Amino acid sequence: MIIVMGNTSTEEDLERVVGAVKSAGLDVHISEGVEHTIVGCVGDVSHLDRNELQVLSGVQRVVRVMQPFKLVSREFQEEDTVVDVDGVRVGGSRVVVMAGPCAVEDREMLLETAEIVRDAGGEILRGGAFKPRTSPYSFQGLGEEGLKILREASERTGLKVVTEVLSPEDVELVAGYADVLQIGARNMQNYSLLRQVGRTQRPVLLKRGLMSSVEEWLMAAEYVASEGNPNIMLCERGIRTFSQYTRNTLDLSAVPLVQELSHLPVVVDPSHATGRWRLVAPMARAAVAAGADGLIMEVHPRPAEAKSDGPQSLKPDTFRQTMREIAEVARSIGRGVNNG
């Protein structure tokens, strides 16, 4: 952290700034320039709050030189993290596909979908048992009944299971059935939930908030990691912008950017990002070409009957075609997919 003193600041201002830095356990290095005096902070600045310094008298600007995240940063760990989902490795050379319906609606539908996913090369089954819905009057998911159906589908097909957990008190319950705990976009800064999943060792799929910066997203991952759980997959799922033709704007540049800043694997969700099934295949191909370690997509045997998010679900045929296209693109950049 570098503190730039204004050109009208006094000797006393400087003393108070130095005092504030030292009282946080850091050392300072002062350099008096022609127009500005600069105070460099030496030591571990992760406990130093930029806001506290900014308000001190005489301070013109506080510049953060280091990233505020630590355990999840590329500086802390140079080699890529590969998250092991009960044998399926996310972050390695193979692009991993997670697919399934938005919500678990009934047993037959889910078992049918699971077989479609497995046969096409998917490795992880998605499906919501607890659904966060904008309206209190919409279908909220089957709850534990849905979790049981997911587990049964997993046992029949060998697919691993990813499903969302909405509340700290449900973490234990969901972890009893799921291989991956999903944190949804709306909960990205639900810190009690983040801490709770951080206290397990279960892999976490952390979706980026609709209006979260890359930094806030990595800080959310830091919450999970700081509780002791390093098994984190980041998931880009579109951000909210002025552009309203698509549901959200898929920020694919976040993929290489996050890979530069962090060692964690990155997954892309083209279904929620676009909200339109016609755009899912091109965006899935683009995500793989950009370097994504995995994809999570919605597939439904009969989208027109889906209880939620039908417009963005792929039909089985389109899903199989998309899987073939993904495999080609993965190969073109030296990666592969399962079966592909």
Added chain:
Amino acid sequence: MIIVMGNTSTEEDLERVVGAVKSAGLDVHISEGVEHTIVGCVGDVSHLDRNELQVLSGVQRVVRVMQPFKLVSREFQEEDTVVDVDGVRVGGSRVVVMAGPCAVEDREMLLETAEIVRDAGGEILRGGAFKPRTSPYSFQGLGEEGLKILREASERTGLKVVTEVLSPEDVELVAGYADVLQIGARNMQNYSLLRQVGRTQRPVLLKRGLMSSVEEWLMAAEYVASEGNPNIMLCERGIRTFSQYTRNTLDLSAVPLVQELSHLPVVVDPSHATGRWRLVAPMARAAVAAGADGLIMEVHPRPAEAKSDGPQSLKPDTFRQTMREIAEVARSIGRGVNNG
């Protein structure tokens, strides 16, 4: 809800659309135009999901004519809701000021601040005991100890207390000390938390999410109301935009807009919205002129020592001056403030 069929849609498409609407318990009114057939849905559409219809074959567009919120809508209740905070009425003719430090840091500081707030005409004391922080390494608040200090300050000064609750399991604890339960911006769509505060009768201050449309905000209020708690105050606190000179962009047009759509009172937080103390007074005046029913502001005896959000806290003198200005503006539009 109106469903516009595309000009290449078939008779069978129409039948399936009509079936879908009827199976949701509604009736239809079909009108065949020259270019488009239109299906009007008759009955209570709050259980009908626009997405489900949009994906049906032959459907070109689904248009929602009514608002998706119900209990909190102006149609449902024409007269303004006045929330009674243990005698302080928010939503009536008087503009109510809530003020205090960002976080409760220690007992002396809080008692000192409370007296400043009360003497200047504030009616409700704010202060965080549980703090949501972007970094897991930042100060997270004093917890129950902070709640006790708030209660003591309330007893000494007569001010009511508003403080944030972060987790469903803390609702009972916080309600034991606070007069108003605050739902923070990051938790606006934390539905288990919304339901839990909805199960109390304690007044709720519901902050708008950084990324939330007015509709989503009112739907979040609907979650609280649908559980039986009608005592809701909405709080505009800035939205996230490309503009980065201020921390967020205060959307003051949301004040008259929400008053048109809903009967709930609206409070404005100029401190968090701008993040810069110099902008707090002008934005507080503007909020009152726009018709806000209340203000929530940060004041700190010594902002430079604040453990969080120092740059946006007013010093006591500036706070008193701001209160005088607010009183003048309130009078100019035929309202008043306490003591003002």
Added chain:
Amino acid sequence: MIIVMGNTSTEEDLERVVGAVKSAGLDVHISEGVEHTIVGCVGDVSHLDRNELQVLSGVQRVVRVMQPFKLVSREFQEEDTVVDVDGVRVGGSRVVVMAGPCAVEDREMLLETAEIVRDAGGEILRGGAFKPRTSPYSFQGLGEEGLKILREASERTGLKVVTEVLSPEDVELVAGYADVLQIGARNMQNYSLLRQVGRTQRPVLLKRGLMSSVEEWLMAAEYVASEGNPNIMLCERGIRTFSQYTRNTLDLSAVPLVQELSHLPVVVDPSHATGRWRLVAPMARAAVAAGADGLIMEVHPRPAEAKSDGPQSLKPDTFRQTMREIAEVARSIGRGVNNG
């Protein structure tokens, strides 16, 4: 400008950085910290491009300490600029109201509107003769015929005239009829147009672009000023955000912010910002309370017949009522309006 060298940068990297700064005619001040070497640039940095430095090998970050704008900055001129529009002073103690229809549609309508504006206390008449329209098939304005009508209305009522100029080659023509040249939001970065109006001495109303930062807006003003025309009024008219209930989001915090950064007067356009006439009065009051030096509003004798932007135009009665409210608010903060 301060250049922070990365902790793996070499001696040679440093030399090249110093060379680049010196070749731009500046001096350097080097300070070697424990973790980072910092290069301070001494001299007039307005010709130094931050991007050029950022790409140099070994550079971690380039921090701008000073604002990039100069002539329009508060540092350059401490006292407020008061723009004299042929006797009407914008930026002084009185809040100046500009009003009129979106477009000049015909002579009778404009003369009728001008009298309404003048009688209610407006001082400047607005009306578009050249209209920028999203669709090539929409009404594009009456052109010079419209300018003549505006001038006639001015002569009859004593109101000054503000109207938009779209193209560099039209500047002379428009300046032949108008007292204020308006640069529309879509043209805020049309640099040839900015230069051309900068070569006149005619007052300029520079609207903020829909997605322009405060810095870019002030840089656009710098274009005008750098050509020799200091008579610039800034106009906040809403920015584009994800929020779509209103046409744009009026960023009122830009008013005090710009007044801190610049000496130029600030005008607010609540009509275009909201796009809904019901929100115009509250936002006009709020703008005055926030400290705006002027307002520009749409008023139309019969909005339902307006050729453009009818939904946001005030009817004469509402306009007169709004003027009374504005006058009250202006008085409450120690300012006045004409007749008010």
Added chain:
Amino acid sequence: MIIVMGNTSTEEDLERVVGAVKSAGLDVHISEGVEHTIVGCVGDVSHLDRNELQVLSGVQRVVRVMQPFKLVSREFQEEDTVVDVDGVRVGGSRVVVMAGPCAVEDREMLLETAEIVRDAGGEILRGGAFKPRTSPYSFQGLGEEGLKILREASERTGLKVVTEVLSPEDVELVAGYADVLQIGARNMQNYSLLRQVGRTQRPVLLKRGLMSSVEEWLMAAEYVASEGNPNIMLCERGIRTFSQYTRNTLDLSAVPLVQELSHLPVVVDPSHATGRWRLVAPMARAAVAAGADGLIMEVHPRPAEAKSDGPQSLKPDTFRQTMREIAEVARSIGRGVNNG
């Protein structure tokens, strides 16, 4: 266009609405529903202004069923437009690469870059002679001298030339040297410029504005087409969002979306979108995988010496490597590149 009347609207309201539609030369189809009366407009609605209708008494909502653009829409022309740039076909099976420096700085540099571009498989040379710069004090380009250098480079290498035109009065001059006229993002709604390039038959590269919706972008193309020039290439170059780690947010979903709505070819600019050279190659690969018909990238022999946009320019080696990667991805989706 469908007009929904409110449930409190009167018979007279309805009559006035019908009158307004008929006076625009359209016919109506009225259907009286249980709760709402709906007025369907029959005929060519491109001249009908939704805003004019929305303000009429009794109108609850006006819904546009058809797109507002016409000549550039997929409905108007089903087959893809292939733009012929003097023999280089954009929009066909081959992905066309345009590359070169941000600005033409001097003759030697440009000739050197042109050979690098040609040898690596590029087909069109980019380079700015007239540069739109945020600051009036920054380098503004070499003007006609730069155009001459571009033409010389073209003659030596066989590359076609694309360069930006900033002002209507420069169109003829630039068209004397360039094969493609580029309209920059800041000028996307500079309608006099759009009309002027529309009066030539020279191919146009129309960049999407930073703040422009897909609809506004296609309407800008409609301006060009409506003047008689059908040779339009759309160029996605990133939109402005709250996310600030990259310069802009590349909206790749715009590629398949625009291909659905329009018959025009789409080009992607990963250099300006990201502003960071490290992200150019992954985003270029992603653009091709998403279906882009072309790419426009910045390459510079010595980025550290570039007069503008150095941080986003590729070095020759990185450019050659990127071209190889693009060729692989293009092949994986059944397309090719030149030489690739």
